[in-house]
Structure formats: structure tokens, C-alpha cells
Amino acid sequence: MDDRKIQILIDSLWPMIKAGLQFTIPLTLIAFALGLVLAIVVALVRLWKIPVLSQIAGIYVWIIRGTPLLVQLFIIFYGLPTIGIKFDPFMAAIIGFTLNMGAYNSEIVRAAIQSISKGQWEAAYSLGMTRGEALRRIVLPQATRVSVPPLSNSFISLVKDTSLAYTITVVEMFQVSKQVSAVTYEPLLIYCEVAVLYLVLCTVLNALQNVMEKRLARFSTR
């Protein structure tokens, strides 16, 4: 590799990392956190068959899971402004990814809650707990443990999927690599560099997942 290429790699590294810190990582964290709250609400509404809301939740999950994420992002960012609903690119991305996470993770959360035996609910009720108390104190903590592996997978997918935000003009990591590649004419080099950055990010997250699973394995569900 000649000096010029090495220089390009070094010069482009910080702008990409900066874009990662400014957009990729915040987008991932915010969308995942909001998406998880949404997922829990959707899962409970469906599990408890709350009239009207559970039908709405069902339709929401059906639509989000049945249409491409890219199309959803385009509708939010390019489509909605035509009826007067405008978001800046980052906001549009947050909304799009949150809705996406909410739908996919609601299925994970639902399965995790259902995997907790009826006896746990009954033990909590027999002690005089309300449904909310039983959920918060007894069922969710156990469901969390069950759902850490699948939720981690969905989190890691999200990290990579945020690269799609470049299509709605968010200046995240991939967008920067595209710009650098356009001025340096080194697409192979630059795209490999950004690939390595994603890889590092996902590897770190994988390691965190392992730590978390170990900590949660202190007790075992029978």
C-alpha cells in the first residue's frame, strides 16, 4: 500500500468516527430505547387483549414487519412533508427506526413474557399484588433475562441498519464514507474502512452482551 492510500485512510478515519459518535450511535441508542418501551407496551396490549388497542397494535406490527424499512423511511421523510408533516433528517430517522424496533421487539418481548410460567403470576397475585406489580416485580425481570440474547441481536442489526439513514440525508458513518470515497476515488479502501468500523462497534456490543448474559445467569429459571 502506498503512502497516499495510507494518508487517505488516516485522514478519513476521524470524520467517520465523528459521524459515528454524532449520529450512528445516538440514533441506535435512542431508537432502541424508545423502541423497547414501545415494544413492551405493544406486547402487553396484545397479551392482555385490550380492546381496540390490541387490534391497532396488531395492524401496526403487521405493516412494519411486512414492508421494507427503506420504504418506511422514505414515507416518513419524503412522503409526509407533502401533507404538511415535516421532520429534520435525524428526527425522521429516529421515528422510522423506533417504529421498526417497536414492532420487531414487541414479538420478542411477547414471547419472553409468555415464557414465564402462569405460576409466577399466580404466586404474585396470591400475595396481593396487582397486575402491574406482578409484571414489574416478578415477570419482567425474568422475561428480561430470557430476552437479552434476541434483543441483543436486534440491537446489533439496528447498528448496521442505521446506515440506511444516509438515504434520508442523515450524515451518519456510511454517508461520510460515501462522501470521502467520492472525492478520493478509493471506494474499495474507504468502504472497507467503514466496514471495519461497523465490525469493531458490533464486536464491542457482542462482548457487552456476553457480560450481561453472564450477570443475568446468576439465577436460573426452572
Next chain:
Amino acid sequence: MIEIRNLHKSFGSLEVLKGVNLSLEKGKVLVIIGPSGSGKTTLLRCMNLLEMPNAGSLKLGDSNLSFDGGRKPGKKDVLKLRQNTGMVFQSYNLFPHKTAIENVMEAQVVVQKRSKEEARSRSAELLAKVGLSGKEDAYPHELSGGQQQRVGIARALATNPEVMLFDEPTSALDPELVGEVLKVMKQLAAEGMTMVVVTHEMKFAAEAADTVVLMGDGVILEQGPPAQVLNRPSDGRAAEFLNLLTEKER
């Protein structure tokens, strides 16, 4: 303490309780026996409303509930009744993510809003009472079945219920562990706890019960002191069931 009148419960088209009448005075022990599927568990679960009866009435402590005409008690009444009863389950149903002492503390902190320190010291006392001093910080999976069930008893006692409900508390246990659980139950009975116990342990019934109820097919076939019900059943079906039991024990 407990007064059940004409209690009915159906699951869909299956009528499981067909008008049960029962009463129990404070400090007495009622043992319910009967063949599988006769409705023993269902009756017990109606007493803390884990199952909602379809008709009849239930008095327990100062709860006075009627289910006639499709009536259902309000949330507050349900919670009040449940706090006044403790239930011990066949499969223990301990909270696996909490230690023994945390299992016992849970309802005191969450339901009764006691401070953690207060709950902890009371829970330690209860664990000592069921013979589990030193096991406070063990998780349920680190305990034997008999120890788990004793934690279950301590947990059910933690909210100071007036009535304790036991659903076959020893039938998931290895035979050598049954004794330690029955011992705790006898001790409770001796202390004057009002207890309703579904069990197949005839020896416990004979020794600890004040009243034995024999259920068959959703109704009470026999009801009376253990000596009468266990030894001289007047009902044909009851005699048949008891013969079956004694044969098994032989």
C-alpha cells in the same frame, strides 16, 4: 372464619364445582381429599379468587363476597381478600430471580409498603421458623424441594394472613422430604393458624385435621371429623375412593 355457600364454578361448559357449602372456624384445620379432577384445587383457588366463582358466596375474615347473578368483586375487594390469605402451591412457584429472603420480603415491601429493614428482619424470623436459618441468601435453585416449599410457606405467611391455603404442598416432593414440610404445617396448626389443605397425605389428615372434606365430582360427599370421614364413610363413592387410597398405601 370461612363460610362458603352454594359455590359454583364452570370452565366453559364444564361444571367443576356444583354447589359447595363449607364452613370453618378460626384456628381450625380443614383437609380436603378426593379423587383427581374432583375440583379440590378449583375450590381452594376460589378461596383467594385465583378462580372467579360463577355463583354462590364466600365469607373469609371480614371479606364478604357474593357471586350470584354474575357479580364480581371489585379490584380492592380482591386484593384485600388475597392479602388476608396465603397460598402454598404444589410446584412452589418461588420467584427464581430472588433469594429465599427476598422471596419472603417481596410482598411486605411491594404490597404492605413496609421498609426494607423491617421486612428483612421479619423475613429472617419467618425463615428461622420454617427451619431455614442460614439459607437466607440462597436462590431457589440452590435449595432442595423441601427447602423450597418451606420458603413458599414463609413467603405465604409474610403478609400475616388469617387463612393459609395449601394445594398438595408435598406431592411434588421426594418421599424423604415430605416430613419436613408436614412438620412445619403441623406446627402452624398447633399455633392456631386457620388452614385449608388439599392433600393425599392421609396420615396428616388423620393427625392434624379438625374437619375432613371428601370431594367427588364437584360436590362434597362427606364432611366431618377425620375419624368419621376416613374410617366410616357413609357414602358409597366415598368408601370406594378411600379403599383405593389405602390400597395404594399398602
